[in-house]
Every structure is written in C-alpha cells, then in structure tokens.
Amino acid sequence: MTQLPTSTEKSLGLVIDLDTCVGCQACVTSCKEWNTGGHMAPLTDYNPYEGGADGVWFNRVHTYEQEAANGCGHDRTVHFPRSCLHCDEPACVTVCPTGASYKRSSDGIVLVDEDKCIGCKLCSWACPYGAREMDMDVGVMKKCTLCIDRIYNENLPERDRVPACVAACPAGARHYGDLADPDSPVSRLVAERGGVDLMPEMGYRPVNKYLPPRDRERTGPAVTAPALESADPQGGFLGWLDGVLSR
Amino acid sequence: MSKHPTNGANSAPSQRPLRVSNAPAEADGVDTSPRVSEEVKHSTCYMCACRCGIDVHLVGGEVRYIQGNRDHPVNKGVLCAKGSAGIMQHLSPARLRKPLLRVGERGAGEFREIEWEEALQIATDRLSRIRSTDPKKLAFFTGRDQSQSLTGWWAQQFGTPNFAAHGGFCSVNMAAAGLYTVGGSFWEFGEPDWDNAKYFVLFGVAEDHDSNPIKIGLKKLKERGAKVLAVNPCRTGYNAIADEWVGIRPGTDGLFVLALVHELIRAGRVDLEYLVRYTNAHCLVIDNLGGADHGLFARDADGKILAWDKKKGAAVDALGAELEPALAGAVTVGGKRCVPVFQLIAERYSSPEYAPEAVAERCGVPAETIRRIAAELAHVAFEEAIELPIAWTDWAGRRHETMKGRPVAMHAMRGISAHSNGFHTCRSIHLLQVLLGTVEVPGGFRFKAPYPKPCPPGLKPAGKDGGKPNTPLSGAPLGFVEGPEDLLVDENGGPIRIDKAYSWQAPVAAHGLMHMVIANAWRGDPYPIDTLFMYMANMAWNSSMNTTGTIAMLTDRDEKGDYKIPFIIYSDAYYSETVAYADLVLPDTTYLERHDCISLLDRPISHADGPADAIRHPVVQPDRDVRPFQTVLLDLGARLGLPGMVNEDGGAKYADYADYIVNHERTPGIGPLAGWRGEDGDTFGRGASNPDQLKRYIDNGGFWQHELPEDARYYKMANRSYLDFAVHMGFLPKADQIVFQLYSEPLQRFRLAAEGHGDILPPQEERPRLIAAFDPLPIWYRPFEQAAVDGEAFPLSALTQRPMHMYHSWGSQNAWLRQITSQNRLFVHRKTAAGLGLVDDDWVWIESHHGRVKGQIRLVDGVNPDTVWTWNAIGKRRGAWMLKDGAGESEKGFLLNHAISEFLPGDDTHSNSDPVTGQAAWFDLRVRIKKCDPAALPRTEPRYPLLETPPGIPPAPKKLSFGAQFRRWRETAK
Amino acid sequence: MHPAFSVIFFTTATGAGYGLLALTGIFFAFGAVPEDRLFGFFALAIALALVTGGLFSSVFHLGRPERAPRAFSQWKTSWLSREAVAATATYVPAAILGIGWVILGSDNAIVGGAGILAAIGALVTLVTTGMIYASLKPIPQWSSPYTVPGYILYALMTGATLLNALVLLAGADHSPVAFLAPLLVFAGWIFKNAAWRHNDQLAMPTSAASATGLKGTVRSVEWPHTEENYLMKEMGYRVARKHAEKLRLFVHAAAFAVPLALTLLSAVTGGTFAVAAACLAALVQVPGILTERWLFFAEAKHTVSLYYGR
Numbered sequence A: 001m002t003q004l005p006t007s008t009e010k011s012l013g014l015v016i017d018l019d020t021c022v023g024c025q026a027c028v029t030s031c032k033e034w035n036t037g038g039h040m041a042p043l044t045d046y047n048p049y050e051g052g053a054d055g056v057w058f059n060r061v062h063t064y065e066q067e068a069a070n071g072c073g074h075d076r077t078v079h080f081p082r083s084c085l086h087c088d089e090p091a092c093v094t095v096c097p098t099g100a101s102y103k104r105s106s107d108g109i110v111l112v113d114e115d116k117c118i119g120c121k122l123c124s125w126a127c128p129y130g131a132r133e134m135d136m137d138v139g140v141m142k143k144c145t146l147c148i149d150r151i152y153n154e155n156l157p158e159r160d161r162v163p164a165c166v167a168a169c170p171a172g173a174r175h176y177g178d179l180a181d182p183d184s185p186v187s188r189l190v191a192e193r194g195g196v197d198l199m200p201e202m203g204y205r206p207v208n209k210y211l212p213p214r215d216r217e218r219t220g221p222a223v224t225a226p227a228l229e230s231a232d233p234q235g236g237f238l239g240w241l242d243g244v245l246s247r
Numbered sequence B: 001m002s003k004h005p006t007n008g009a010n011s012a013p014s015q016r017p018l019r020v021s022n023a024p025a026e027a028d029g030v031d032t033s034p035r036v037s038e039e040v041k042h043s044t045c046y047m048c049a050c051r052c053g054i055d056v057h058l059v060g061g062e063v064r065y066i067q068g069n070r071d072h073p074v075n076k077g078v079l080c081a082k083g084s085a086g087i088m089q090h091l092s093p094a095r096l097r098k099p100l101l102r103v104g105e106r107g108a109g110e111f112r113e114i115e116w117e118e119a120l121q122i123a124t125d126r127l128s129r130i131r132s133t134d135p136k137k138l139a140f141f142t143g144r145d146q147s148q149s150l151t152g153w154w155a156q157q158f159g160t161p162n163f164a165a166h167g168g169f170c171s172v173n174m175a176a177a178g179l180y181t182v183g184g185s186f187w188e189f190g191e192p193d194w195d196n197a198k199y200f201v202l203f204g205v206a207e208d209h210d211s212n213p214i215k216i217g218l219k220k221l222k223e224r225g226a227k228v229l230a231v232n233p234c235r236t237g238y239n240a241i242a243d244e245w246v247g248i249r250p251g252t253d254g255l256f257v258l259a260l261v262h263e264l265i266r267a268g269r270v271d272l273e274y275l276v277r278y279t280n281a282h283c284l285v286i287d288n289l290g291g292a293d294h295g296l297f298a299r300d301a302d303g304k305i306l307a308w309d310k311k312k313g314a315a316v317d318a319l320g321a322e323l324e325p326a327l328a329g330a331v332t333v334g335g336k337r338c339v340p341v342f343q344l345i346a347e348r349y350s351s352p353e354y355a356p357e358a359v360a361e362r363c364g365v366p367a368e369t370i371r372r373i374a375a376e377l378a379h380v381a382f383e384e385a386i387e388l389p390i391a392w393t394d395w396a397g398r399r400h401e402t403m404k405g406r407p408v409a410m411h412a413m414r415g416i417s418a419h420s421n422g423f424h425t426c427r428s429i430h431l432l433q434v435l436l437g438t439v440e441v442p443g444g445f446r447f448k449a450p451y452p453k454p455c456p457p458g459l460k461p462a463g464k465d466g467g468k469p470n471t472p473l474s475g476a477p478l479g480f481v482e483g484p485e486d487l488l489v490d491e492n493g494g495p496i497r498i499d500k501a502y503s504w505q506a507p508v509a510a511h512g513l514m515h516m517v518i519a520n521a522w523r524g525d526p527y528p529i530d531t532l533f534m535y536m537a538n539m540a541w542n543s544s545m546n547t548t549g550t551i552a553m554l555t556d557r558d559e560k561g562d563y564k565i566p567f568i569i570y571s572d573a574y575y576s577e578t579v580a581y582a583d584l585v586l587p588d589t590t591y592l593e594r595h596d597c598i599s600l601l602d603r604p605i606s607h608a609d610g611p612a613d614a615i616r617h618p619v620v621q622p623d624r625d626v627r628p629f630q631t632v633l634l635d636l637g638a639r640l641g642l643p644g645m646v647n648e649d650g651g652a653k654y655a656d657y658a659d660y661i662v663n664h665e666r667t668p669g670i671g672p673l674a675g676w677r678g679e680d681g682d683t684f685g686r687g688a689s690n691p692d693q694l695k696r697y698i699d700n701g702g703f704w705q706h707e708l709p710e711d712a713r714y715y716k717m718a719n720r721s722y723l724d725f726a727v728h729m730g731f732l733p734k735a736d737q738i739v740f741q742l743y744s745e746p747l748q749r750f751r752l753a754a755e756g757h758g759d760i761l762p763p764q765e766e767r768p769r770l771i772a773a774f775d776p777l778p779i780w781y782r783p784f785e786q787a788a789v790d791g792e793a794f795p796l797s798a799l800t801q802r803p804m805h806m807y808h809s810w811g812s813q814n815a816w817l818r819q820i821t822s823q824n825r826l827f828v829h830r831k832t833a834a835g836l837g838l839v840d841d842d843w844v845w846i847e848s849h850h851g852r853v854k855g856q857i858r859l860v861d862g863v864n865p866d867t868v869w870t871w872n873a874i875g876k877r878r879g880a881w882m883l884k885d886g887a888g889e890s891e892k893g894f895l896l897n898h899a900i901s902e903f904l905p906g907d908d909t910h911s912n913s914d915p916v917t918g919q920a921a922w923f924d925l926r927v928r929i930k931k932c933d934p935a936a937l938p939r940t941e942p943r944y945p946l947l948e949t950p951p952g953i954p955p956a957p958k959k960l961s962f963g964a965q966f967r968r969w970r971e972t973a974k
Numbered sequence C: 001m002h003p004a005f006s007v008i009f010f011t012t013a014t015g016a017g018y019g020l021l022a023l024t025g026i027f028f029a030f031g032a033v034p035e036d037r038l039f040g041f042f043a044l045a046i047a048l049a050l051v052t053g054g055l056f057s058s059v060f061h062l063g064r065p066e067r068a069p070r071a072f073s074q075w076k077t078s079w080l081s082r083e084a085v086a087a088t089a090t091y092v093p094a095a096i097l098g099i100g101w102v103i104l105g106s107d108n109a110i111v112g113g114a115g116i117l118a119a120i121g122a123l124v125t126l127v128t129t130g131m132i133y134a135s136l137k138p139i140p141q142w143s144s145p146y147t148v149p150g151y152i153l154y155a156l157m158t159g160a161t162l163l164n165a166l167v168l169l170a171g172a173d174h175s176p177v178a179f180l181a182p183l184l185v186f187a188g189w190i191f192k193n194a195a196w197r198h199n200d201q202l203a204m205p206t207s208a209a210s211a212t213g214l215k216g217t218v219r220s221v222e223w224p225h226t227e228e229n230y231l232m233k234e235m236g237y238r239v240a241r242k243h244a245e246k247l248r249l250f251v252h253a254a255a256f257a258v259p260l261a262l263t264l265l266s267a268v269t270g271g272t273f274a275v276a277a278a279c280l281a282a283l284v285q286v287p288g289i290l291t292e293r294w295l296f297f298a299e300a301k302h303t304v305s306l307y308y309g310r
C-alpha cells in the first residue's frame, strides 16, 4: 500500500561515518554479493565482460573533493557511500501506482514488492538520492532492503543479523540500528557526532544519517606541542648526553 | 551459535544486531528468515595477500555467499571489496580449463589442449636434461606465490640458483632495510600498536598487504582520538581520512625524515636509555680513514664488539649486560681512534644539511611544518609516554616492573620502497623510530612472529658455484649477505645469477630481481637460459617494466630462427596476458578449489600478540581439468627424482600438496604448519607430523593462533620470555638479544671493498656507485631517474596506486569489480593542468625518457602539484582475461608500465633499481604530459593485436543473473 | 532525464487526443461543430485512437506490461494511478458521445452532456498526467508551476489544430474553431516561452553540499562505477546546450510559428487553400510538439545528477 504509515514502531537505518570511510568499496560488493542471492535475487549484470558493463547495485561509493568554505576546516577528499535512506516521507512510495513500493509500519524499512511492480520507473524519478535501481532484465525496480533477510534471519547466528555492508566494512564506518529510539546506540552516536540528513530541504526526512568528517581544527586531534628548543650547548657538542646511562 | 555473540571488528553497540532480533509482525509476506545455505566451510581468502578468514556458504556445491570469519585473527569478520567479490573470481570466464601447448607463434594465443600426462612429460624431459647438464639454465620465478617455502626448496633441490619470487620488484627495500636495521620490517612482518598508539605516521601507503588490519586499525585510532599523519603525494584512501596530509614530493621522504631526526637531535629529544639498551648506538666504530678497517666495529680478540664503559674507563663487550657506555667522544682502543655510533649519528644529522629549511624546498614541505611535526613526535613520545602494568624479564634476566611505551607508531610501504633510494629512506624511518624509542614498545611499532630475527638473519644465499649437475644447492637460493664474501659473483666480479641478484649491482638483493629476468635472459647477459618457468606472475604485462619491450623480447628469435628464450613454462589459473607467451601452460585451480598453507616458514599471518598460520582447503570441486600448482610441482619433483620429493624406492614421497603440508619437515619437528603437531595434535610449533592436522585446522575455522603470554608481547628483541619461546618455535637459533643496527657494518664492508680493500673486489666501473650507496648510516640521494633526466623536459613524477577493490591484473575479469573500475584516469593537479592548458577529460600523451602511453586525465586538488598518478594495472591487453574487444580496460584504460624503463636513462648496464637491494624503482618515473591531437581517437595507445581465445574456453556471457538459482532453491525448498 | 520515445509519444499522442476529445465534446454540446455523423466519427475516432495508442505505448514502456492493470490500484496517493483511472473513466462519456452522435445520430441532452463529461474527463486526465511530473520534487523543471497548465494548454492547442483541420475537411467554413486554433497556438507559444524562461533560471532545489552533507564546495572526483548505469542513463541524461538551442528553434517554428501562420491563413482564406493550410498546420505541429516533449525530458535535471557532478 503506497499510503505511508502515520508512524512506524521503529526507524531502522544506517549511519555512515564519513570521517573513517576510506572508500574501499567493501560495502558495495558485500551488498551485491548478499543481495544477488537474497530477497530481491538476482541483481542482474549486463555486458559483464565487455564494454558498457552495467548492473544492479544497492550501494555505491562516490569520491568527492571538498573545498572547505572559509574558516571551516581543511580541504579534503571524501568517500561517500550512497544507498536507500529509508525516508520517513518517501515520495518513491507515494508515487507508486501499484502498491509495490511501501514503507513497513513495524520497522520503517522501505521495500519493493517485486510481484506487484510493473517497472514504471516512477519511484526512481521520485527519489532525490538515486537509491532505486531498475533491473531491466526482470523488468522490476529493486533497492536496498536494509538486508531484511539478514537482520531477523533465524537461520543466521545471532551475531550475523546485521546488514551485510555493516558486517563487512573494514573501517567500521557503518552503523545500524533504530533511529527512532533516542537512546539507541546509533541515535546516541548521531547526537554525539552531529550526524546530518542529506538534502533536508527536499522534505523526505531520511532515516539514514551521515556523520560528517571531523573538523580538524576544532574537534580533530590536535597535538599541542611546544616548539623544540636547542639542547644546552654549554657542555659542548652533545653536552646533553652527559647523564649516566647503563645497559 | 557462537560463544561470543558480539566479537569481531564491527561489534560496537551501534554495529550489533537489534537487542530483540525477532521479526516484527508485518503482513507483507516477506520471508525474513530464508534459508541461507546448506553448508558453511571455513577457509582463507586469496583475492590478495592479506589472507583473511572466510566463511563460504554453499548451496548444492555452489558458492552462495562469502563472509568474513569473525574469529579470525587477521580480519576479525570484516571482508574487503575483493574478498566479497570472490564468487566472481572463482567463476571467471577466463579460467583455464586444461593444459595447453602452444601451436602458433608465441604471443598469438594459439594453443592445443593436451592431457596432463603429456604436459608433465614435456616438462620432465626438458627439466631433467637441464638438471643433468647445467641446472642454472632453468630460471624458476614465482610471482605472487604464497608457497615460497615450497617453491624455494624445490629450486634448491633442483640445483638452480635462479629462483626468486616477486619481492624484488615489490618491496625488498622495506624487507631488507627492516631486517638489516631492526630485525623485522614494515611489510607484513610488523604492525603498529593500534590499541595504544597516540600518534601514527603513515608513509607512502595506498592499501598494502595488511589491507583489512590497517583499516580496522585506523578506525581504532580514530575512535581513541589519536592523530593520523599521512605522508603521501596523493590524498586518497587512508591518506584522505588522515588528520594531517603532507603532500610530499616523490622520492624525498628520506630528506623529510632526516630533517625530523635533525630536529630531535638538535633538541636532544631522543630516548638515550632505549638506544643504549637495544641498539648499537654505543658500539665503537674504528676511525681510520683509508684503512681496511675504517668504519668497522672495534672488536676484542674473541671478535666481540666493544663499547667504552665510562665507569670502568675501558673498552668492554658492548653487548654485555652491565655497562655504562659512552655515547659520545673519541677513545683509543687497540691503538685505534674509535667513536661510538651515536656520535656519528649526532654529528651527521645535526649538520645544517639536514635542517628543515635546507630540505623544505626539495620535499615540497614547509620548514615550519617539519619543525612542528618533530615537536609533536617528541611531545607524544616523551610527554605522553605510557606504561603498561606488566612485569617482564629482559634477555639478561633483569626484571622490569612495567612495560614503558612511547606511543608513536609508524608504517611505510611502497611509496618508500619503489624508489632507487628506498633502502636508505626506509632505514631513515627506522632510525627515527628507534631514536624515539618506539620499536616493539607499547604504542609503537610491533613485530609479528617469527620476527624479530637477528639483523640481518643468519641465512646466506646459496648457489655460489652456480649449481652443479644433478646436485641440490647447499641451501636456499635466497638469503642475507653480510659482506663481499657472501656475494654470488664469479672471479671477475660478474654475476652468477640470471637476475644479477647478490652481484655488485645489487648486493643486498634479498628477494632477487624478478623484473630483470626476461631482459637478461633475452640478452644472454650474464648467460642465456634454456627454460623460463614462471608461476603466478603476469610478466608480459603489469609486472614488467617496459612492457612493450618485454613482449618483443619474449617473441624475439636468434639468427637460427629460434626464440631467444627457448622455452617458457607458465602456471596461471586464468587467461592472463602472459599465458599467451608460454609454450606450455599448466592450469591451476582457483583459491576455493585447492589446499594451501599460509606458513610461518613463509609469509605468515601472525599478529603482534602471537604467531598464527592457516590453510586453504577445497571448498568446491574444480569442474575443469586443472590441478593445484603445488601438487604439480611436487609431482614434477618426483618425476625428476629431486631429493626430498622421492622415497628410497624412487616413488613420489607426497601424494599431493596436502600430504606435503602435513608430513614435510623442514627440520625435525618443524613443518609447514605449526598448529596441532605431535601424533595426537597436542603440541604446537615443534612436534611430529599429525595425520589429523588439516582436520584440526578445518575444525578450528581454517587457522591456528597462539596468544603470547602478556609478558612476552612487547620488547620481543630483548624479552626473555619471548626469546625462549622463539627458540622453541624454531624462529631463532639462540635466545640472544637482537640488537638494532642503526649503524650497519655489512654495508660498510661493501663500501670498503669498493674502496679497494679486501680480496673480493667490485669491478672498477661499479665502485663509485657502491661507495656512494653503501653508507653505513642512512643517507638520501636523488632518485636515479630524477637525477638523470632533464628536469625541464620531464617536470612531473608519475606514480601508480593500488585501487582497494582490485588486485593487480586479476580484478578485471571479475564481473563485479570491473564495473567499479574499468578505466583508469591520469589524475593531475588542477593548477598543473591549467598551466598546461588542459581541462578535465582531455586525452594526453604521458611521455618519459623511455616511451609513451596515452590516457585520459581527471583534475584533482589532492595531489602534489608536481606529481601525476593513476590506478595500477587497470589497463589490459585486448583479448586477455576473456574480455571482449572494446572493453574499457583495453580501449581507455592504460598501463603506465609502457613508459617505465627497466634500465637507467642512457645506461643499459644498470637496471632501474635501488643500488643496494635491486628493488625495482617504479616510482622514480619522470614524465611530461601533452594534449593529444583532438582529432585522434579517444582511446589508449600503444594498441596491440587482439589475443586469440585458447581452445576449450567458452565465450563470456552477455548477462549474469547470478543468485537467481538460490532464490529458486529457497522458494522450492519451502 | 532520459527522453524515452514511448513516453514522449505517449504524452504527445494522449495530449492531442484528449485535446481533440475535449474540444469536440464541448463544441458538440454547444453545436459549434458540424453535426455530420461522418465528421463525428472521424473526430472521435482520431481522438480515441490517439488516446488509446498513447496509453498502449505507455504500457510498453513498462518493465512488466502484463501487470499494467495493477496501476489502477493506488489512486489515493499516486498520480499515475489517478491518471489510469481518469483515462479509463473518460472512455465512458466518450463512448456515449460516440454512440449517440455517430451511431444514433442524436444530439439530445444526454449525448450533449456526455460531450461535456468527456471534455471534463479529458481535462482531468490531462491534469493527472501533468501532476505525475509536477509532483516530482527532485526534478525542478517538472515540479514547476508551468507543468500542469502546460500539459493542458499544449493538449488543447494540438487538439484545436487537429479539429480545425477536420472541420475544414468536413467543409464547414467559419467555425469558431478556425479562430480558436490560432488563438491556442499563440497562447501555447507565449506560455512555452514563459516556461522556458522560468526553467532556464531554475536552480536545483538543493546542492552537492547538501546532497552529501558536506560544507563548502563539493566536486565529484570519481564515480562509483566507470560506465553509465541505470541512474545515469535514466536520470543523468544531458543534452548539449547548442543542440538544445537548435531544437528549441525547431519547436518555435514547427510547434508554434508555422502552425500559427497556417491556422491564421486557414481562418482568413477559404476553400481548398484553407483546408490545405489547416491540414499542413496539424501535420507540421506533430514533429514540433514531439520535439517540445523531447526537450521537456532531455532538459530536465534530476537531483541525483548532483552526486555525479553533472
């Protein structure tokens, strides 16, 4: 049903730390690997061994250079993973003519029901974040499921019930949890680190949050070391060595 | 279900499952608990040399999913982009399917499929003829080999000195500089103390072998608010997330580091106590300019190195336990003027030559930045020192109540090593670390077992006689020289080895010079060979310098019309560029189909907290007529009758590699695997073979790990508890203290020879270079190519970096990884481009003194303005890897190697290498860039003819729906 | 946005069809068109053929055309669903109108009422079509206030040009349509110019900095994939400025200037010349309005292109 739930019990989502993301693409391929055999299987690849290679991916990592505005930090290179933000006001859902797109009222996950989707692409037009991926081969829209087939999966050991990308990220830059609960570890992390919404002015109210790179001058580690003084030249060259040392 | 529900790297509260992870009631019909797999097997990843633990989920014998093993000491559950794309590596359409015998011209890719028996017979006939006549005519070079202890041993038993793996073109500078200075090295033999460091300096690293541990570590540092300082011309990856980026000019790190040393010495901010206890800073050096003993250590009659005891006022055994040594001042010992090493260090580096303002311009780093960093280092090392409440006993039996730490850690890799001054630059970094007292202390840089070893390790290279017919070498072909007498040179000072390793051109070539094998064999310099036998090295493409020339050499013929390199045997698992140049191709399995052993005898996966090793075992069965290379090598060894590979009755000693892994003993009780030794598997390290050993590994998740007791985890070079353990494990011959060699006497021995002292002398023409390079203390000189070419004609340094999601050339056959990168750009600083009238997306010629290659540019700010760079090994040859013609990799991707020469500019007697170690100087490359004719086709050059597809390999699919089968399985199973 | 031919064809054809239907329905109700059954047949047949053809082509744009009926279900939220419902509903009065006029030859109140209802249905459908685009916030050129009126206006304009030709072909001179056609073309032209002027100075509703949550200037250095993917093919479509300028000139001429001149000519002249001019106007307008629609897509920028530095 494309009518949005008035509220959801939980708002599950990801928190991505741009301060530690090294752009390694692990979250990208681990997502692909899990999901190509997962809930929305397969994630088709076209021309996989030739020019024009293309395919369905739920998560993609960009690289940007940020020229910091006057006085707020250094210029940087920033790696930026992008996947569905499981918005609270997702027009991708409301535009859907078939009810294939929906937002779950229990956990807030935005999903596509493949059996209903007619592949009209409208939801991908409605998503400002580019989080929807059309599988041309199957003719339906696919997207990040927040690993719905992992996070509750009783066939997985409990410790593995997290999204594939969160488990894989070698830099520990990805976090997951209930962002509706202000006391949840992710919410606290977001509060501590000043996590932000992407394109807040679009009004989609994304659940996923991004932790901005630490501003080095102010919050980054600064070593306040006094300048080095020349050692006392009184004792002549290497006079400072005179202390008794023993082996 | 696991005993540790939250272990692993990503187990912060914000990375764990929901407290209640039951599916909520939601009437959308989603199956939230689908079956994942039928079976999970634990093995080891081999998409790179990091060797992470993997859990392979299988459905009907097919790989459904590969995830990181949370219990594994290397990756603790995380998995990189390559590891997660392992399925596509395993299913690559470029997999070889059957042995191939060349039928067309070399390089055309025309082959006939043959049976294994025929292939092995051809190889045996050829190799047995070589072995019974002149074994050195076999050059056996094994690139990205993870079984060098087997392949090296095989070469030794065969009797050829011409063996090496890829270390010579990779990072021998790091290995050698570390091993000759501190008895271990950055490379994979040590790691920063991620849990305690407060200041971390990273020199010249894009990704490195420890790829997952470094990322896990960086995260830990960030969490604790430690400062990360990156020294690198390029601001990508790790350097992008550093708190401070020093965009240094390539090849000048030595200067930068020695300027830091200058500052510390000027201010007297060095850890003298540490120097005296753990290094040779107090050892006396003979000052007898012009004499044959000048620069050697003063020794007593027993050969013990001497120091000056201030209290006794006498020269005493420097390595004794109780002395109060002088670190400065001249003394006369045995009639000779002597000075302590530290005096030499202080004198040299306090000179204005190394002052920050003197180097700033050349490094491209402002003097005040250098001064500030020196002050920060000193501050953290000395004012923020830490102390772990752990009592330990030193080598001399003295008890220390705590473990003191100076929390400054450093790590460095190929940005340092791949320059012709890299050996000394790396030694400079070790000098800096040691002066601060940060090696093997809490918060500093730590060794991983089996390191540290004596500096250098006692093993000498064998093969001085060049190899005798039907006779094994007296020892391993690779080792560590300590003076001219250890070199592999003939009576004229000429090289014995085909790659000229251990000759006067590369005396400390601890890993050989793989990059010179083809050029030397083609030139017949020092002699022609009969057969080039290679394994896992794409030498006809990305691991050669001068790729165009290399391809020509591989196909060049002599006057009689025979190939100048008569026969090439090659083992690869995939249709790489090099396969096309082989006469006989031995197809290997993929990493999920074979046994392997990640051994302490080789390049282990130990952690600083304790040794570890691991295995691979077949988790799926090959569907092709391929065999594991190690099994084939043992089979060949048995057919050749190589000692150790045959029983008394002449039959094969090992059924296969798995049998070897379990039953081979290098020395009694010590074999490839350290875990579960002894008949019942109840010991480790030393013990009889255990027939159940592999099973024990498999049951334990594919690895074995031993945690050192707390008191053995630091100060390993001088820690009684650790040293005894190391002897028990066979890591060390004796439990003696390992003394860091700030002053390297072996280097001085080579220099003395170059000055005409001794019996073994270098040829005249080599002497000036040797005198310059063999300084016993770290020095800096301009990288050779930079010094040799006209700086105005070639104003830019050109570098490559490893993409984190690609492993050299293999990644491009991977349907997933190549979507991320199938074209590499040349990254150019925005201002530099503007100066050249270039705009984003322009096509340019990248021209060096040697050659040129065409590529497309991308403008960036995060690069040193005098540097351009590109991703390594994305460019591919047309037709290789089963990529269809027109693929981005061969249309737009380019290989920088075409522009890199294997010889120095205008000097084809010296390879483009470090003069000490023979390390390939990839990053010395200087180029200019020029806009291409806008009318020219937007595609890369040089352009090669299309390689034919070998017989038996079906065409690659147009579409992949991998995973659909698992959905069907799941849905029908319900 | 990627200008997919099926969608361009769909919106142009249904636009013209609904325009024609709406005008025919109203004019019929007020007796302002020939009551001739043959004329009625042609006018309604052409209108419904255009509408039906357009709707069919839109179905083939779908990834799963066989599931098209599902598109009716979400009329509570989805403009596409509403369009489907409105389009289908419009067939009812249109059918009554057709049966009454063409088959029964009647012009009673019921048939006349059906004409008005068909016109309302057509207009409502046009509004829903326009709203599909106008409701997409990530595409400022579409979510602009010009989108819905534009859809209605161009539909009525093309409908009027068509109707004018049909009326003249039926031999009826001095129909009010003769003046309405050039008037609508002229209004359409003015409106298009205003819409273009508005769109050309539209900024993205957001920025690369906001899209990434980073402060300062944010420049794309590397894409997540070397070659174009679905997002880039669908949403990252770019038309070169020069090319767009040429196409706009063509739209000025073919969709507006020439039809305006020809419809005016047809209004002030008479006989075969007027018929020929009116027919030509309708024909020339086809490529003109197809190009207009192509540009509507091709010139529209989606916020996702910010992520790609485009």
Ligand SMILES: Nc1nc2c(c(=O)[nH]1)N[C@H]1C(S)=C(S)[C@@H](COP(=O)(O)OP(=O)(O)OC[C@H]3O[C@@H](n4cnc5c(=O)[nH]c(N)nc54)[C@H](O)[C@@H]3O)O[C@H]1N2
Pocket (backbone or CB within 6 Å): B143, B144, B166, B169, B170, B171, B535, B536, B537, B538, B539, B542, B543, B544, B571, B572, B573, B574, B575, B576, B577, B578, B588, B589, B590, B591, B629, B800, B801, B807, B808, B809, B810, B872, B873, B896, B897, B900, B922
């Ligand atoms: N310009 C430039 N050139 C460089 C470098 C650089 O930084 N810049 N780096 C250099 C360095 S450090 C290195 S180590 C080299 C690496 O260069 P190479 O040693 O050539 O490494 P790869 O490209 O990984 O190729 C190894 C070969 O092993 C094959 N292979 C993969 N898996 C298997 C297997 O399971 N069995 C067998 N038998 N074969 C297999 C692959 O198909 C491939 O043909 O490149 C060097 N070249």
Ligand SMILES: Nc1nc2c(c(=O)[nH]1)N[C@H]1C(S)=C(S)[C@@H](COP(=O)(O)OP(=O)(O)OC[C@H]3O[C@@H](n4cnc5c(=O)[nH]c(N)nc54)[C@H](O)[C@@H]3O)O[C@H]1N2
Pocket (backbone or CB within 6 Å): B048, B049, B170, B171, B203, B204, B205, B206, B207, B208, B209, B210, B211, B231, B232, B233, B234, B248, B249, B250, B251, B252, B253, B412, B413, B414, B415, B416, B419, B799, B800, B801, B802, B803, B804, B805, B806, B807, B808, B869, B923
């Ligand atoms: N993903 C992935 N991982 C790999 C590999 C791979 O191909 N892919 N290859 C493996 C192999 S064989 C090796 S040897 C290791 C190598 O691992 P790295 O040492 O990370 O090797 P490179 O990618 O060559 O990176 C060299 C870095 O040094 C910088 N650099 C170049 N010149 C200088 C200089 O003069 N000074 C300083 N400070 N920096 C400089 C470059 O900008 C670059 O960032 O990686 C291993 N791991």
Ligand code: SF4
Pocket (backbone or CB within 6 Å): A083, A084, A085, A086, A087, A090, A091, A092, A093, A110, A126, A127, A128, A129, A130, A131, A132, A143, A204, A206
């Ligand atoms: S990110 Fe896009 S696809 Fe995901 S919920 Fe928000 S609008 Fe929908």
Ligand code: SF4
Pocket (backbone or CB within 6 Å): A095, A096, A097, A098, A099, A100, A101, A112, A116, A117, A118, A119, A120, A121, A122, A123, A124, A140, A141
């Ligand atoms: S493509 Fe599918 S999910 Fe998206 S709007 Fe259309 S029917 Fe709904």
Ligand code: SF4
Pocket (backbone or CB within 6 Å): A030, A031, A032, A034, A035, A058, A059, A083, A084, A143, A144, A145, A146, A147, A163, A164, A165, A166
């Ligand atoms: S949550 Fe799952 S589906 Fe979403 S990006 Fe991460 S791995 Fe992919």
Ligand code: SF4
Pocket (backbone or CB within 6 Å): A016, A020, A021, A022, A023, A024, A025, A026, A027, A028, A061, A079, A081, A168, A169, A170, A171, A172, A173, A174
């Ligand atoms: S896996 Fe982690 S570090 Fe790597 S790109 Fe993804 S978020 Fe960044």
Ligand code: SF4
Pocket (backbone or CB within 6 Å): B045, B046, B047, B048, B049, B050, B051, B052, B075, B079, B080, B081, B082, B083, B084, B211, B212
């Ligand atoms: S770093 Fe990646 S590719 Fe290398 S072994 Fe680990 S998971 Fe495999």
Ligand SMILES: [Mo]
Pocket (backbone or CB within 6 Å): B166, B169, B170, B171
């Ligand atoms: Mo390497």
